[in-house]
Amino acid sequence: MTHDQLQQLVVEWIKANKRTSNHLEISGDTELLGTGILDSFGFLDLIMHIESKAGLQIDLAEADPAEFAVVRGLCNLALKSQAAQPCPQA
Amino acid sequence: MSTGVRTVEARNPIVETYSRLAREYDEEANFLSCWGRASARALSAIRLRDDYSVIADVGCGTGRALQALASTAPPHTQFIGIDPAENMCRIAAEKAAANKAVQIRLGAFEKIPLETASVDYLYSILAFHWVTDPAASVAEIARVLKPNGEMDLFFIGRDNGREFIQKTSAIFLKYMGPALLLDSARLRKQLTREAALQLFSTAFASPRLSVEESLTTYYDTLEGHWSWWVRVEGHFVKIPQEKKTACDREVREALQSLAGPRGIPYTIHELHVKLRRPDPPH
Numbered sequence: 001m002t003h004d005q006l007q008q009l010v011v012e013w014i015k016a017n018k019r020t021s022n023h024l025e026i027s028g029d030t031e032l033l034g035t036g037i038l039d040s041f042g043f044l045d046l047i048m049h050i051e052s053k054a055g056l057q058i059d060l061a062e063a064d065p066a067e068f069a070v071v072r073g074l075c076n077l078a079l080k081s082q083a084a085q086p087c088p089q090a
Numbered sequence: 091m092s093t094g095v096r097t098v099e100a101r102n103p104i105v106e107t108y109s110r111l112a113r114e115y116d117e118e119a120n121f122l123s124c125w126g127r128a129s130a131r132a133l134s135a136i137r138l139r140d141d142y143s144v145i146a147d148v149g150c151g152t153g154r155a156l157q158a159l160a161s162t163a164p165p166h167t168q169f170i171g172i173d174p175a176e177n178m179c180r181i182a183a184e185k186a187a188a189n190k191a192v193q194i195r196l197g198a199f200e201k202i203p204l205e206t207a208s209v210d211y212l213y214s215i216l217a218f219h220w221v222t223d224p225a226a227s228v229a230e231i232a233r234v235l236k237p238n239g240e241m242d243l244f245f246i247g248r249d250n251g252r253e254f255i256q257k258t259s260a261i262f263l264k265y266m267g268p269a270l271l272l273d274s275a276r277l278r279k280q281l282t283r284e285a286a287l288q289l290f291s292t293a294f295a296s297p298r299l300s301v302e303e304s305l306t307t308y309y310d311t312l313e314g315h316w317s318w319w320v321r322v323e324g325h326f327v328k329i330p331q332e333k334k335t336a337c338d339r340e341v342r343e344a345l346q347s348l349a350g351p352r353g354i355p356y357t358i359h360e361l362h363v364k365l366r367r368p369d370p371p372h
Contacts, residue, residue, distance in 0.1 A: 019249075061269055
């Protein structure tokens with residue numbers, strides 16, 4: 001999955017599940033926790049959604065708190081986790 | 091009468107925290123807090139039938155609701171309070187020492203220390219959201235209730251405390267990091283009304299079963315709200331001690347920024363799962 005595909009996946013999920021009624025534009029720069037768009041429960045749901053759709057496991061131990069809650073940073077973390085995982089055996 | 095408290099093996103940070111803070115639980119500030127008021131409201135909604143023989147309070151804490159209900163129930167009614175926090179059980183057992191109708195047992199929703207089909211009425215006030223295994227807990231409730239048993243469970247729902255969460259999530263992310271923050275969220279099972287209905291429908295059928303929800307905003311001072319913060323401290327036990335003071339300071343400032351003319355708001359999203367006997371045939 002490319003970064004653009006992953007970001008689209010994340011943005012669409014957030015639009016469908018955000019915790020605010022504001023009609024905010026969701027982009028790569030959108031911060032999700034401090035703005036109230038998602039809470040920690042929503043974040044858990046989003047991570048499970050990414051993991052199931054992209055077939056990867058996000059390594060939260062590697063996450064930078066400053067980037068984790070921003071759409072682009074979360075996508076970067078997911079792709080970094082994907083790259084670090086061993087290829088499935090044929 | 092049995093007021094002996096036996097040790098259970100399974101422990102989690104929430105149970106440990108509640109047990110450690112058990113003596114503070116009955117302080118006046120806690121009763122006056124939004125949680126004290128919500129608990130009193132839930133208690134006032136409970137109606138006991140005269141034909142109940144065995145009543146169970148799961149997550150009984152220090153036994154406050156048990157004592158209130160037992161004081162007005164018919165003498166044949168047996169009350170059993172159950173809680174996973176050892177020190178909560180000790181206090182509840184001390185209070186029950188003079189009342190032969192009340193027993194206290196160490197246990198939890200996931201493994202209720204009661205015989206199958208032995209309970210006429212089971213209630214719980216603001217405890218079910220702490221379960222570690224919701225499906226197993228519902229199965230246990232169904233096991234211990236008699237076929238026509240009744241139930242009132244009050245617990246917090248998905249949208250609880252939105253004001254505080256919105257103001258403090260970024261602060262906790264900063265001090266806990268993503269992994270610990272999400273671990274702490276996993277400790278609570280905050281369900282939507284629809285998810286709760288689906289969960290309890292696995293064991294109980296409509297129309298006996300219903301789930302109601304309410305959103306009630308409570309206003310208080312910063313110190314008033316802080317008095318119950320001890321109850322959620324279990325979430326944050328993994329914040330390093332050297333960071334905790336700074337984290338507390340930032341959280342307090344964030345909560346104070348919510349203050350309006352009526353005080354600092356906190357909205358409790360409460361779910362009320364009811365199970366009633368079927369209506370008698372006409």
